[in-house]
Amino acid sequence: MASSLTKPFISILLILITLHVSAAPKREYYEIKMYRLKNSEQEARMDKFLKDAYLPALHRAGIKMVGVFKPILTDTSAGKLIYVLIPLKSLDMLVSLPKTLGKDQQYQTDGKDYLDAVYSNPPYSRIESTVLRAFEDRPFIKNTSLSSPKSERIYELRSYEGHTEKIHVNKVRMFNDGNEVGIFDRLGFNPVFYGEVIAGKSMPNLMYLTTFANKASRDAHWKSFTDDAEWNKVKVMPEYQNNVSKNTAYFLFPTEYSDI
Numbered sequence: 001m002a003s004s005l006t007k008p009f010i011s012i013l014l015i016l017i018t019l020h021v022s023a024a025p026k027r028e029y030y031e032i033k034m035y036r037l038k039n040s041e042q043e044a045r046m047d048k049f050l051k052d053a054y055l056p057a058l059h060r061a062g063i064k065m066v067g068v069f070k071p072i073l074t075d076t077s078a079g080k081l082i083y084v085l086i087p088l089k090s091l092d093m094l095v096s097l098p099k100t101l102g103k104d105q106q107y108q109t110d111g112k113d114y115l116d117a118v119y120s121n122p123p124y125s126r127i128e129s130t131v132l133r134a135f136e137d138r139p140f141i142k143n144t145s146l147s148s149p150k151s152e153r154i155y156e157l158r159s160y161e162g163h164t165e166k167i168h169v170n171k172v173r174m175f176n177d178g179n180e181v182g183i184f185d186r187l188g189f190n191p192v193f194y195g196e197v198i199a200g201k202s203m204p205n206l207m208y209l210t211t212f213a214n215k216a217s218r219d220a221h222w223k224s225f226t227d228d229a230e231w232n233k234v235k236v237m238p239e240y241q242n243n244v245s246k247n248t249a250y251f252l253f254p255t256e257y258s259d260i
Helices: 002-023 040-060 091-102 105-110 165-176 180-186 215-227 229-234
Strands: 029-037 067-071 080-088 126-134 154-161 193-199 205-212 246-254
Touching: 029 040, 029 091, 029 193, 040 080, 040 105, 080 091, 126 205, 154 215, 165 180, 165 193, 165 205, 180 229, 205 215, 215 229
Parallel strands: none
Antiparallel strands: 029 080, 029 126, 067 080, 067 246, 126 193, 154 205, 154 246, 193 205
């Protein structure tokens, strides 16, 4: 009798464990595509393609929160730039996305100027791509809560490079176990994502994106961070010393058609 009761109980327990594991949150991946443009004509063509063809096609493919950004201060020697942030459920999704878009007839029609551009009149100069895996403590992208006009906002994309792979991992740990992520949340930095770069030109490094209503708000938030008691305890912990070799900030604003 006991045996007949035990078997169903074990079966139910295994089902519950399986459901729990399958329902456990997974970390997203991100691709940041940076388009280098030669002139305003290419910029206009890229804006039209992204707004009318690419973002709608990504939305149809189940990718709902795509960010499109431009530099606030353009380095004229490097030309114009457009950044596209694409959240992905898996690396398989990244690999299969071109095939998915290739089957989208609406995308093929709406994006014809870009997709069928001739060699003598391309819509961009080069594309650089960075692939990231979301942090454990922030596994999913989060839209900004800002309500200010997009044209006035400051989006700060930061890259922290490490001396070695092992030291880079230590800085990632500082964000998670050292609660840098929590401090940014508490101080209202409106973070969109945090990610470890798994393919890119400045490895080993991590990147994250925070958002502010304007430059004055950005400066005030960073002042509150440098003055924060918790941060001032974390930054002097022996285990987190000398874990960044280079810190680069890119100041961006979102296009009107950006989801973020």
